Amino acid sequence: MKIKEVTIHHLKMRLKNPFSTSFGTIDNKEFLLLEAKDEQGTVGWGESVAFEAPWYTEETMKTTWHMLEDFLIPLVINKELQHPDELGELFKGIRKNYMAKSAIEGALWDIYAQQTNQSLAEALGGKKDKIEVGISIGIQKTMEKQIEVVNQAIKDGYKRIKLKIKPGWDFNVLRTLREHFPEVPMMADANSAYTLEDVALLQQLDEFNLMMIEQPLAYDDLIDHATLQKQLKTPICLDESICSLEDAKKAIELGSCGVINIKIGRVGGISEAVKIHDYCAEKGIPVWCGGMLEAGIGRAHNIALTSLSNFVMPGDTAGSSHYWEQDIIEPEVVVEDGYIKVPKEVGIGYQPNLEAIKKYTVESKVYR
């Protein structure tokens, strides 16, 4: 494939329910959508998961735009490529900026799957027909509301409930939810809100039979997590701390976690995500697919990735209607009895809804 043209679309979509974490609240999601066209006219789509502010990782919508415009797109345009895996080598001279790299890589995977006449899941070696899904529930204004939202998610069939916690909204909240829902598979995500000073509190959470606790300590730490894991019964799941296969190797070697949440954007793309998946499978570390409040394109990529065999725990890939009044793909992603069917159609298996994309687009820019 040879890319002749890339368009960056800047979209703004209102979340149905504002999403609150230990860092703050998102109600409008602004992000970039990439549309790449190759010399045969095949079009592939990629979605950047960077937010407007650098609270989750250091990247933002504007830094990803800068990286794409000034470095990544010029490297890709007119390059003859056989396979998206080759982008790793092509981008080698550019440090980090994983979400920017991932956005264009996703579009190339889409083109590659179409040109080789297979679904993206198939192109990645995925074997599952359907994937199990969980849901990530933000911090609510009151305990009453928190119980109501969890109850609804269980009724909707989600296979696992993830709860956001932060200092002051942790032990009591989890205790109350456990009392109300004694059997439901539950976990907590702290988004780095604690330090080793909080070991005693984190140990108290062991009594709630959580599947795991996600990213309790610093976003860039592996050492303290290893220290903490030795003192907890609950497995630690790393999210922010794992940005590459190298990070995953070190975390496993150090004993920093028992589970890894793989996010395509955080690790620089689908190729690196597959490598981490394969390595974890070899080491007996279960993985699951995280979410970044994606719209349909990113969601479709997540679904294809989750069809790989070591994604053995429900991911955060909830259905389109959980997030949006109208998603940007057709059909939308539907969750039935806690499962999403992995599409068999060629490419990502969903069509971009060009009308919806146009409706949400703030500005677009074409690069040739």
Ligand SMILES: O=C(O)CCC(=O)c1ccccc1C(=O)O
């Ligand atoms: O529903 C989703 O897409 C996952 C929501 C979620 O937990 C999340 C959303 C935005 C940024 C970070 C995280 C996280 O997993 O930490």
Ligand SMILES: [Mg+2]
């Ligand atoms: Mg997380």
